[in-house]
Amino acid sequence: MEAKVLRVGFLGFGTVGRGAYKLLTRSPETLTRRCGAVLVPVRALVRDLSKDRGADVPPGFLTTDPAAVLEDPEIDIVIEAMGGVTAALKYSLGALRAGKNVVSANKDLIAEHGQELFAAAESSGADLLFEASVGGGIPIIRPLKQCLVGNHIDEVMGIVNGTTNYILTKMNAGNGGFGAALAEAQRMGYAEADPSSDVDGLDAARKVAILASVAFTSRVTFDHVYREGIAKVTAEDVKYARELGGTIKLLAIAREVDGAVEVRVHPAIIPQTHPLAGVGGVFNAIFVKGDAVGDLMFYGRGAGELPTASAVVGDVVEVARRLVSGNGSGNSGLSCTCYDEKPIRRMNDVHTQFYVRMVVADRPGVLASIASIFGAQRVSIASVIQKRKLENDAELVVVTHPVREGDAQEAIRQLRLLEAVTEVASVIRVEGFATA
Amino acid sequence: MEAKVLRVGFLGFGTVGRGAYKLLTRSPETLTRRCGAVLVPVRALVRDLSKDRGADVPPGFLTTDPAAVLEDPEIDIVIEAMGGVTAALKYSLGALRAGKNVVSANKDLIAEHGQELFAAAESSGADLLFEASVGGGIPIIRPLKQCLVGNHIDEVMGIVNGTTNYILTKMNAGNGGFGAALAEAQRMGYAEADPSSDVDGLDAARKVAILASVAFTSRVTFDHVYREGIAKVTAEDVKYARELGGTIKLLAIAREVDGAVEVRVHPAIIPQTHPLAGVGGVFNAIFVKGDAVGDLMFYGRGAGELPTASAVVGDVVEVARRLVSGNGSGNSGLSCTCYDEKPIRRMNDVHTQFYVRMVVADRPGVLASIASIFGAQRVSIASVIQKRKLENDAELVVVTHPVREGDAQEAIRQLRLLEAVTEVASVIRVEGFATA
Numbered sequence: 013m014e015a016k017v018l019r020v021g022f023l024g025f026g027t028v029g030r031g032a033y034k035l036l037t038r039s040p041e042t043l044t045r046r047c048g049a050v051l052v053p054v055r056a057l058v059r060d061l062s063k064d065r066g067a068d069v070p071p072g073f074l075t076t077d078p079a080a081v082l083e084d085p086e087i088d089i090v091i092e093a094m095g096g097v098t099a100a101l102k103y104s105l106g107a108l109r110a111g112k113n114v115v116s117a118n119k120d121l122i123a124e125h126g127q128e129l130f131a132a133a134e135s136s137g138a139d140l141l142f143e144a145s146v147g148g149g150i151p152i153i154r155p156l157k158q159c160l161v162g163n164h165i166d167e168v169m170g171i172v173n174g175t176t177n178y179i180l181t182k183m184n185a186g187n188g189g190f191g192a193a194l195a196e197a198q199r200m201g202y203a204e205a206d207p208s209s210d211v212d213g214l215d216a217a218r219k220v221a222i223l224a225s226v227a228f229t230s231r232v233t234f235d236h237v238y239r240e241g242i243a244k245v246t247a248e249d250v251k252y253a254r255e256l257g258g259t260i261k262l263l264a265i266a267r268e269v270d271g272a273v274e275v276r277v278h279p280a281i282i283p284q285t286h287p288l289a290g291v292g293g294v295f296n297a298i299f300v301k302g303d304a305v306g307d308l309m310f311y312g313r314g315a316g317e318l319p320t321a322s323a324v325v326g327d328v329v330e331v332a333r334r335l336v337s338g339n340g341s342g343n344s345g346l347s348c349t350c351y352d353e354k355p356i357r358r359m360n361d362v363h364t365q366f367y368v369r370m371v372v373a374d375r376p377g378v379l380a381s382i383a384s385i386f387g388a389q390r391v392s393i394a395s396v397i398q399k400r401k402l403e404n405d406a407e408l409v410v411v412t413h414p415v416r417e418g419d420a421q422e423a424i425r426q427l428r429l430l431e432a433v434t435e436v437a438s439v440i441r442v443e444g445f446a447t448a
Numbered sequence: 449m450e451a452k453v454l455r456v457g458f459l460g461f462g463t464v465g466r467g468a469y470k471l472l473t474r475s476p477e478t479l480t481r482r483c484g485a486v487l488v489p490v491r492a493l494v495r496d497l498s499k500d501r502g503a504d505v506p507p508g509f510l511t512t513d514p515a516a517v518l519e520d521p522e523i524d525i526v527i528e529a530m531g532g533v534t535a536a537l538k539y540s541l542g543a544l545r546a547g548k549n550v551v552s553a554n555k556d557l558i559a560e561h562g563q564e565l566f567a568a569a570e571s572s573g574a575d576l577l578f579e580a581s582v583g584g585g586i587p588i589i590r591p592l593k594q595c596l597v598g599n600h601i602d603e604v605m606g607i608v609n610g611t612t613n614y615i616l617t618k619m620n621a622g623n624g625g626f627g628a629a630l631a632e633a634q635r636m637g638y639a640e641a642d643p644s645s646d647v648d649g650l651d652a653a654r655k656v657a658i659l660a661s662v663a664f665t666s667r668v669t670f671d672h673v674y675r676e677g678i679a680k681v682t683a684e685d686v687k688y689a690r691e692l693g694g695t696i697k698l699l700a701i702a703r704e705v706d707g708a709v710e711v712r713v714h715p716a717i718i719p720q721t722h723p724l725a726g727v728g729g730v731f732n733a734i735f736v737k738g739d740a741v742g743d744l745m746f747y748g749r750g751a752g753e754l755p756t757a758s759a760v761v762g763d764v765v766e767v768a769r770r771l772v773s774g775n776g777s778g779n780s781g782l783s784c785t786c787y788d789e790k791p792i793r794r795m796n797d798v799h800t801q802f803y804v805r806m807v808v809a810d811r812p813g814v815l816a817s818i819a820s821i822f823g824a825q826r827v828s829i830a831s832v833i834q835k836r837k838l839e840n841d842a843e844l845v846v847v848t849h850p851v852r853e854g855d856a857q858e859a860i861r862q863l864r865l866l867e868a869v870t871e872v873a874s875v876i877r878v879e880g881f882a883t884a
Contacts (some may be wrong), residue, residue, distance in 0.1 A: 035598040036598075039600075045665075046597050047597070142757040143595060149741035149742065150744060151591035151594075151595035151744075154595055155587035155595075159587035159590055159759065159762040161479075161482050162471040162472075162762055164475075229481075229482070248740060290726050301752075304471055304761075305612040305748060306749045306752075307747075307748060308587075308746075308747075310744075310746060310747075311743075313741065316742075318739075319742055322598050322741040323741075324598075325598030325740075326596060329597045329598065333780070336781070341562070344769070344773065345483075345484060345769055345772070354482075
């Protein structure tokens, strides 16, 4: 039987596009055996024809004309790896409306414009797959959509940004504070000159919006995600967290509690025994709790040319298998799986533990005033530890029981006004410890 | 649009069957929304109608008549969770030949009779899916077949047996030797009265045969797997491994090296920094190295009613989605993915490091005779450590560089004949350490 020929177009041909091109062309017979089709990359839309692409493409492969990809009726599958939102949205919609299947590695696009894109895919019977948009090469979207479909997912908690995990890993190894660790990450090429998208949690927030949408089958967008970065985490906090049996990670957390979805990105202290605690350097991992399957974790490289391309090619082959099997009239039914409309919980109504590091006057009665402010806000205290004697002050670390975020924040606001409190130096949430 | 009704039959209704029944019936509208079909469990073949099944099934649901499942033309999907091989093979073949899709949780069956079963599935255009056969609820088969299809998989290394991992975790925590840890595992219900299938590595060998077949797209059966259990691992070995920066795990290892597949199950010392080292208790984890994606790990519960049922229901929904999407004439193309015929490497030709613990005469010249035996077999030594002074003897631990298995075994055979060697007490392979 002659294998069907499927033509692949590219929107953008940077790192990820080039990686996908390499994987598609390095051993075409193997891929054909695996998916029943011959996959032929035919054209890539780029802005600059003269730029060196680091891949040996045939003459005429690169084009600056969008129509050469979007309006070529022979192109069945489009890989969108251009990054950014405006042009990516326009061209992806164009491709989907033309009935082309789109494989996207673009988390910004999916997290901000998923709804519009999936609607376009639905009406033209095309697939929009996006395994590469979260966790690089780690299989997570398809396992959630397929393997775990019999579960009610309670929680998805992940380390989904390698840059910040590298920085926190360095800080945890005792290599100084945030500034030094960031500088080293920049030297190593793990952080950009302007690191804000990583360090401020924007990148992680986009990814957790996607994860939450898939896990809870309800649309969650970037705007829904509460977000704090890691720039305020200090060497002391890292040290004290370790003394508490914990480690500080930038966590992307999505939970469904009582039918509502909470979704947030912030530094958190997790137990050293938690599966996520051992995830070091630029590695990513996503921890999933399902009501049938229990605890799962998916671990791997969250970025990079070939890891991300691995996920892209997995999606391309998925589309190819469907087209070969003769189901070319409808899509796989797996592109959009937001069947429900669950409310998003306001951050103030989330429940979590808090670590609060304060510098306070070192005199009798101060602890009582602090405790009474927490108490008045129904914030129950799990432990108070005096860490250091400073000149006239003492450094105190308070860890709360799980409490309502809004109550804790109100208590902290009042603490800042207290004469005896010189400084509330750090407020870090605490997750994953067993609580009585 | 009215949802298609798909009827589900069961072969066997023990722990896994009951779990799948619970997941299929607890919230049918949710599942229908997720797969586009109404999934209706209609009948289960059992041996004993009077046994309490721990699930509230309708009258007439249980039957002792195989034909009531196999010959009911209304049954589209059959869940095979009867365990054992002979009857499971007969009935699964019957179901596949009748064009029914089979979802199996039976590792023995798949590892020993996969070829025959997949051929039957292929000729009738049915699917035979088996995510639940390895790693319980951990998604691993589908990620390998779909998400990672663009990779050449170099290695799959897993902790795939919870019983032995529980025993080794206990031993590692300093709770005595193998016997005491096994007794505790039995008390906890993690090990059976006759623990040999777990402890001797039979269970892990079946699972790694399946993993290797999927990872290397070439048939590997139980008979191909070299196998050693954990009964000979001692408290001293656990302690010394720790001193070497390692931890002892029962590993299931499958590698493709130079086009040949090696596949084995045995205790091994791995670095404490390896992602698998932290996998404790009854948890399972599978580490995968792909040439594009790099290192991945999948972690979770490898057994149990609902974790295993989670995987079964994932497969059932997969079949349902295909049947709903109109591709009812051929199967998914994902049942059998053994496109290649790769040779199996003989165990003697495998390369690995060895830890050899010996009791030897404590006198000059002994080390030289030992070293010369290793040297004559081209076994290069990485370290020699004297561990304990015994009465007239000394305890020595030798760690080799990576060497050919056959050479190491020949050296060890000769050591045992050496007058100065009182005992070769332990031989444990060493995996995953960086070697120069």
